[in-house]
Amino acid sequence: MKELKKEDLQITELIHHFVREHVEAGDICIDATAGCGNDTLFLCELTGARGEVMAFDIQPQALEKTATLLAEHECMAELVLDSHSNMADYMSEGSAACIMFNFGYLPGADHKIETKAQTSIAAIKAGLSILRKGGIMTLCLYDGSDVQREEKKAILKMLKELDSKTYLVITSCYYNRPNNPPMPVFIQKLEGKDSSCIYGFGLV
Numbered sequence: 449m450k451e452l453k454k455e456d457l458q459i460t461e462l463i464h465h466f467v468r469e470h471v472e473a474g475d476i477c478i479d480a481t482a483g484c485g486n487d488t489l490f491l492c493e494l495t496g497a498r499g500e501v502m503a504f505d506i507q508p509q510a511l512e513k514t515a516t517l518l519a520e521h522e523c524m525a526e527l528v529l530d531s532h533s534n535m536a537d538y539m540s541e542g543s544a545a546c547i548m549f550n551f552g553y554l555p556g557a558d559h560k561i562e563t564k565a566q567t568s569i570a571a572i573k574a575g576l577s578i579l580r581k582g583g584i585m586t587l588c589l590y591d592g593s594d595v596q597r598e599e600k601k602a603i604l605k606m607l608k609e610l611d612s613k614t615y616l617v618i619t620s621c622y623y624n625r626p627n628n629p630p631m632p633v634f635i636q637k638l639e640g641k642d643s644s645c646i647y648g649f650g651l652v
């Protein structure tokens with residue numbers, strides 16, 4: 449495992465650090481919230497030319513930003529202008545090694561166009577069925593607005609009720625950081641009964 453630097457302790461870097469431990473070249477991955485494309489690019493770089501990355505967003509401008517970023521890095525992904533709650537229409541069950549969600553709004557755009565509890569929960573449920581055994585899902589939850597607080601509360605409630613023999617769910621927090629920092633959540637679809645093979649938590 450690579451040594452951590454201070455900049456690695458940003459939440460997105462912490463999540464990337466975890467994903468890097470689990471995703472290999474040739475894997476199938478989903479960025480459920482393309483946004484500016486940073487996570488899509490990250491997944492493309494991990495999975496390589498043999499891999500497959502699909503990215504969802506409901507805003508054309510998000511997919512345009514993502515396409516530009518990918519082109520700058522000579523990477524390819526399938527960009528889907530649709531809600532992540534419909535991801536089961538595009539991916540088969542048990543196929544994905546990793547699904548990433550970074551909730552909230554597109555930076556620099558209308559903040560009212562943001563993820564919402566109902567569609568986010570539908571998307572997480574769809575994503576869990578798309579994950580292969582041993583596959584991982586990461587969530588980045590916010591609570592800076594009423595909509596975000598409602599979403600975070602509803603998602604955490606839903607996760608609490610997931611069967612613990614099928615899914616390992618780890619929530620984390622930046623305990624001593626001010627201003628409601630985002631909350632990373634790590635989920636793994638377990639291989640079978642009694643298995644718990646998650647790793648990569650040396651830093652939290």
Ligand SMILES: C[S@@+](CC[C@H](N)C(=O)[O-])C[C@H]1O[C@@H](n2cnc3c(N)ncnc32)[C@H](O)[C@@H]1O
Pocket residue numbers: 479480481482483484485486487488504505506507510530531532533550551552553554555561562563564567
């Ligand atoms: C915080 S940004 C994602 C950041 C992105 N992962 C990155 O690396 O730049 C959240 C994105 O979720 C998108 N979004 C909101 N509701 C959505 C939905 N139902 N389905 C898919 N994307 C959605 C927003 O348009 C926004 O672009």
